[in-house]
Amino acid sequence: MANDVITKVLREYQQLRDKNAHLARQRKEEIYKKLPRIREIDDSISTLGIKLSHIVLKHPEDANTRFEKIKNKIRRLQQEKGELLAVNGYPVDYLEPIYNCSDCKDTGYIKGRQCHCFKQRLVDYTYAQSNLGRRLTKENFNTFNIEYYSDAPFGKEKLTPRKNMEIIYAACLNFVNTFDASDTNLLFYGSTGLGKTFLCNCIARELMLKGKTVVYQTAFKLFDILREYKFRSNRAEYDKKQLEDLVEADLLIIDDLGTEVNNAFISSELFNILNTRLIEDKKTIISTNLTLEELAKHYSERIISRIIGNYKIFKFYGExxxxxxxx
Ligand SMILES: Nc1ncnc2c1ncn2[C@@H]1O[C@H](COP(=O)(O)OP(=O)(O)OP(=O)(O)O)[C@@H](O)[C@H]1O
Ligand SMILES: [Mg+2]
Ligand SMILES: [Zn+2]
Incomplete structure (x- = not known):
């Protein structure tokens, strides 16, 4: 499976490079037709470039001076080119190579290591699988509607649902804005249909846009992955990758904790993941319908004290x- 996904992603990069190269060629043709002087400039620049590479062989004694001279000529030509483009209403870099990711130049790798965009593409597949892709376009900070939360007192709660949600919303924004600097984790708990998953999505989307790797899994799916990995004899590469993501992602979102079938193995695996992430300074968001007392009953003491000590805990209530x- 893993190799499948990686091959697929690499093919996407190839297609992207082809598409952009094609686009760049079209631009060149267009400009050469419109502004013939630019073709002359490009020709001169490439002739000078060849000269540059011959200098060291032909004139080792005053290579540096000659180098500088030619480089200056090239710089002047490039400047003229930029000005010509600008005067004619084009961006100065209109004829530069086109990249979606300038960090890795759409190769997916920087010095042999996976680029952030590569990692994100792999993560996107996980998202596609969990159906969050579609939800993300609908559920984000811009579409969050505070009107759904009543401003009337609610049961014994001190704050109205609206006021409570304003605090949670601000905390979520803050979580995104201070993501690199802080060591906050979040726990959302409360009854059904109150926007817990919605807010997870808001955060996920925002961080993905910032180039962070985000992995979303329902607890149910997460424990499925763990169980598969543990009990399978031929551990497919992709399962391992999924498992690694749980530990390595910049943000892990575990949604609906408490819905999975629980047992000692799962408890200890969950502890391992949460604990490793804490140690490695990776952030986690947990959402659950269980109260803290119920969580304590479901999971081991160790997990709960880990959570209480290291997570900001928010109760969702309302209609x-x-x-x-x-x-
Ligand atoms: N603030 C909001 N603005 C607009 N729509 C919202 C908001 N909060 C939730 N919704 C919508 O209400 C529905 C329920 O929200 P969501 O799935 O986030 O609830 P939840 O708290 O995760 O519930 P559960 O505990 O059952 O998983 C979704 O369709 C979601 O899009
Ligand atoms: Mg939910
Ligand atoms: Zn990249």
Whole structure:
């Protein structure tokens, strides 16, 4: 599986490079037709470039001076080219190579290591699998609607659902904005249909846009991955990759904790993941329908004290938005 995905991603890079190279050629033709002087400039630049490479062989004694002279000529030509383009209403870099990711020049690798864009593409496949891709376009900080939360008192809660949600919303924004600097983790708990997954998506999307790797898994799926990995005899490469992502992603979102079938093995695996992430300063968001007491009953003491000590805990309450929307 893993190799499948990687091959697929690499093919995408190839297609991207082909597409951009094609686009660059079209631009060149267009400009050469419109502004013939630019073709002359390009020709001169490449002639000078060849000269440059011969200097060291032909004139080793005053190579440096000659080098500088030619480089200056090239610089002047490039400047003229840029000005010509600008005067005619084109961006100065219109004829430069085109890259979607200038860091790795759309190769997916920087000095033999996977570029952030490569990692993100791999993660995107996980997203596609978990169906979050579609939700992400609909659920983000711009579409978050505070009106769904009532401003009337709610049960014994001190704050109205609206006020409570304003605090949570601000904390989520803050989580995104201070992502690199802080060591905050988040736990969302509360009953169903209150926007826990929605806010996870808001955060996921924002961080993905910043180039962070984000892995979203429901607890159910997560434990499936763990179980598969543990009990499978031929551990496919992709399973391992999925497992690694859980530990290595900049952000791991575990949604719906408490819905999975629980046992001692799962508890200890969960502890390992959460713990490793804490040690390695990687952030995690957990969402659950369980109360803290219920969590304590479901999972080991160790997990709960880990969570309480290292997570900002937010209670969601109010009326089920799913119900409200279907009215
Ligand atoms: N602030 C919001 N603005 C607009 N739509 C929202 C908001 N919060 C939630 N929704 C919508 O309400 C529905 C329920 O939200 P969501 O799935 O996030 O709830 P949840 O708290 O994760 O529930 P569960 O515990 O059942 O998983 C979704 O369709 C979601 O798009
Ligand atoms: Mg949810
Ligand atoms: Zn890249």
């Amino acid at each position: 089920d938005i799913r119900k409200k929307r279907s009215l």
